[in-house]
Amino acid sequence: MTVKTVTVIAALFASMLSLSSCGNTIRGMGQDTANAVDATQDAGRRVDRAAQ
Incomplete structure:
Protein backbone atom coordinates (compact mmCIF):
# COMPACT_ATOMS: atom_id res chain seq x y z
CA MET A 1 0.00 0.00 0.00
CA THR A 2 1.23 3.40 -0.86
CA VAL A 3 1.07 6.45 1.34
CA LYS A 4 -1.60 7.92 -0.94
CA THR A 5 -3.81 4.84 -0.55
CA VAL A 6 -3.48 4.85 3.23
CA THR A 7 -4.28 8.58 3.32
CA ASP A 38 -45.82 16.47 23.68
CA ALA A 39 -45.03 18.30 26.93
CA THR A 40 -46.40 21.56 25.53
CA GLN A 41 -49.62 19.87 24.44
CA ASP A 42 -50.01 18.19 27.83
CA ALA A 43 -49.50 21.52 29.60
CA GLY A 44 -52.11 23.13 27.36
CA ARG A 45 -54.61 20.40 28.20
CA ARG A 46 -53.96 20.85 31.93
CA VAL A 47 -54.48 24.61 31.67
CA ASP A 48 -57.69 24.04 29.70
CA ARG A 49 -59.03 21.62 32.32
CA ALA A 50 -58.07 23.99 35.15
CA ALA A 51 -59.89 26.87 33.45
CA GLN A 52 -63.16 24.96 33.23
Whole structure:
Protein backbone atom coordinates (compact mmCIF):
# COMPACT_ATOMS: atom_id res chain seq x y z
CA MET A 1 0.00 0.00 0.00
CA THR A 2 1.23 3.40 -0.86
CA VAL A 3 1.07 6.45 1.34
CA LYS A 4 -1.60 7.92 -0.94
CA THR A 5 -3.81 4.84 -0.55
CA VAL A 6 -3.48 4.85 3.23
CA THR A 7 -4.28 8.58 3.32
CA VAL A 8 -7.39 8.13 1.17
CA ILE A 9 -8.61 5.22 3.33
CA ALA A 10 -8.03 7.21 6.52
CA ALA A 11 -9.88 10.22 5.08
CA LEU A 12 -12.84 8.05 4.06
CA PHE A 13 -12.96 6.44 7.50
CA ALA A 14 -12.87 9.84 9.21
CA SER A 15 -15.65 11.13 6.93
CA MET A 16 -17.85 8.12 7.63
CA LEU A 17 -17.29 8.50 11.37
CA SER A 18 -18.20 12.20 11.25
CA LEU A 19 -21.35 11.58 9.22
CA SER A 20 -22.41 8.82 11.60
CA SER A 21 -22.03 11.16 14.56
CA CYS A 22 -24.08 13.84 12.82
CA GLY A 23 -26.83 11.34 12.10
CA ASN A 24 -27.05 10.34 15.75
CA THR A 25 -27.14 13.98 16.85
CA ILE A 26 -29.91 14.84 14.39
CA ARG A 27 -31.93 11.78 15.44
CA GLY A 28 -31.59 12.75 19.11
CA MET A 29 -32.58 16.33 18.37
CA GLY A 30 -35.71 15.07 16.60
CA GLN A 31 -36.65 13.00 19.63
CA ASP A 32 -36.08 15.97 21.95
CA THR A 33 -38.27 18.15 19.74
CA ALA A 34 -41.05 15.55 19.74
CA ASN A 35 -40.87 15.31 23.53
CA ALA A 36 -41.07 19.10 23.83
CA VAL A 37 -44.15 19.19 21.60
CA ASP A 38 -45.82 16.47 23.68
CA ALA A 39 -45.03 18.30 26.93
CA THR A 40 -46.40 21.56 25.53
CA GLN A 41 -49.62 19.87 24.44
CA ASP A 42 -50.01 18.19 27.83
CA ALA A 43 -49.50 21.52 29.60
CA GLY A 44 -52.11 23.13 27.36
CA ARG A 45 -54.61 20.40 28.20
CA ARG A 46 -53.96 20.85 31.93
CA VAL A 47 -54.48 24.61 31.67
CA ASP A 48 -57.69 24.04 29.70
CA ARG A 49 -59.03 21.62 32.32
CA ALA A 50 -58.07 23.99 35.15
CA ALA A 51 -59.89 26.87 33.45
CA GLN A 52 -63.16 24.96 33.23
